[in-house]
Amino acid sequence: MVGILSDIGNVRKINEDSVGYYKNEGFGVYIVADGMGGHNAGEVASKIAVDTIIGYIKSLNDLEDMEGILIHSIKMANRKIFSLSKSNDGLVGMGTTITACLVKNNKMIVANVGDSSCYVMKLNGITKVTKDHSLVQQLVDEGSITEEEAESHPNKNIITRALGTNEFVEIDTFDIELSDITKVILCTDGLTNGVNTSEMYDIIFNNNNEESCIKLVELSKLKGGRDNISVIVFEGECEDDRN
Template identity: 65%
Template sequence: MNIYRQNNGKGTVGYLSDKGNVREINEDYLDFYGNEAFQLCVVADGMGGHNAGEIASKMAVESCINYIKGLYEIDDAVETLRNSIIYANEVVYSESKKNDKLNGMGTTITACLLKGDHIVIANVGDSSCFIVDERGVEKITKDHSLVQQLIDDGSITEEEANNHPNKNIITRALGTKKSVEIDIFIRKRDEITKVILCTDGLTNEVNKDEMYDIILKNKNREACELLVELAKNKGGRDNISVLIFGGEC
């Protein structure tokens, strides 16, 4: 999936999703929607076995976007984004209970809502949001994963985490329970040059310095292609999805 669209004067959103070098199917999904009032970008990484993860991620992204598209107006961007993910959780969880083949499916989700002077970011799981400015690349979200817990506890270092055998075990997911806990972050729009949403298939292979160099030197659409290519050249062990918006697109 490789789609670029002009988004009502807000610039081109470049994004690309690839199954990588090892996986048989792509369980990632990403999309965006924008109008004159706001812009919404969402990425998800599904789990739950063959096909189920693919269904969960697509359902989560589409539910989140459809919830916000269906509103007459957005008064509170934080609560709107939070409620859209709560709604997506209800949709995925309900579907998993209706179909035995989908039982236990779930997904990460990371979403970014731009409205007015602020950017609101929400995440569940270990897909990530980074922002780029003149100082470099900053990771905004914090992974909900076993390895991140070990780092926080001081049991392992970040360097040791890079090759930890349990690196892909997440501690929080969308759609696996009736309720979901969501992290929310807020940033001022004028302090950010570009925003990157991605699944762990990118972050497991590509570091922040590599991201920064590629993103600053290329337009958004070309940067997506180069980042996915680099991740595949360095192993491509997982599905890889990346979305970039903002700046000189």
């Protein structure tokens, strides 16, 4: 069972996040995207990203090169968004984050651009797989600020990479073995800005995937919900008896 939910939050007038997944007996692809650009441009960018990546991967007969396929699909989405932004004055400057997982057998490839996140959960804890492409993360890496200072930094939401803002995009990928992983969590920063990993773990450990998404969004909104909030929770290979 896959849990999936996207919520406008408490403050925003438009939900610029997009989420989606496709799963069959051979593979699964799961995506969260956080659009930007004002008016409805962010919503357009994030939807193009999700639809393009899932559509391309569904069209293939051979998924042997999982990393190459995921990278190619994201680059396709980048070109579509960039091209559309150049051809429509109302969409100038639009872009989106992307975090996507391609799962086959016991292997998962994670790809990300921006500050949406992927976490993996084991029976004894939760770990972040992706690394944010953000100004604040850059400051942490340089040693200019601490992880604690990053949590409340005023420029926390400034990202250094996005899909669709340039003709070419740099994509980070991660190769994950799923044998000892119970759950995989994808989310936009609307969730992680308010909900910490301990809270995330407790909710997901004690609920099924659909209920987890509902409770995570509810907690995020209870703690402010200033941004759109999107989350996907799906099974790893090490399944427990609650789902």
